[in-house]
Amino acid sequence: MKKYSNEYLIEEIQLLAKKIGHTPRTTDFSHYSLVFKRFGSWKAFIEAAGLPEYSARKTKTKTIYSRYELAKAAQEQALVLRRAPNSKEFKYAHIVYEFFSNWDEFIKFTGLKPKERFFKDKKVYTSEELVAEVRVVEADLGRIPKCHEVPYGIYIAVRKQYGGWKSFLFKEGFSEKKPTINNGVYK
Structure with a gap:
């Protein structure tokens, strides 16, 4: 079992609250049992995260007619x-x-496409900007980041410009391992 810090749990609940637009309930949060062990109650955890208490009565929902x-x-x-x-x-x-x-x-x-991510402003990154962005993540982690550990837009730009994450790491000097080529052979 992974050990999560209190700071990690608080950060996760704040991200979830931002994502769903209101203070999450216990059923919305996957680590709720750990929260009860660490903070004693859901209310104490929500207060520690600086979120307002969830109340179905306080939440105003717009009436949809069409x-x-x-x-x-x-x-x-x-x-x-x-x-x-x-x-x-x-x-x-x-x-x-x-x-x-x-x-x-x-x-x-x-008019939306399911499972397709999109961005309001599609930024075109230079190779120097990509390297700088990945170096920031590398400094935070203390190691070379994996592709899922960088922002999604950076990863997409890397794939478009370099063909893949491993190619980027090799060409920009993050790794000494040459990327292998997949010849379509399945084992």
Whole structure:
């Protein structure tokens, strides 16, 4: 079992709160049992994280009257998530099924693409900027980062410019290992 620090747990709950738009409940957080052991209660943990107490009564939800208002709400959430929301993240998911037969039909209607990440401003990075960004992550970790440990936009830029993460590491002097070439041979 991994050992998570209190700081890590607090950071994770703050990120989750930002992602879902309200203070998470215990059912929203995967490490809730560890939270009870460390902080004594969910309320103490939420206070330590600096989040307001969750209350279903305090949360105001907008009334949705049409398919178009529902689609607009999904598009607004997609801007925050940088991808199409899934049914568990979308707070109006219960209404979706009144207008649409399934989730995929709804996502098609919104004009969003499921499982595709997007960015408001697509930045083109120079190789020097990519190296600098990866060096920052390397300094934080104290080792060469893995591809999933750098920001998603940086990883995509690396893949586009270098063909892959290992090629980037080798060409920019992070690693002395030459990348292997996959010739389409499956073992």
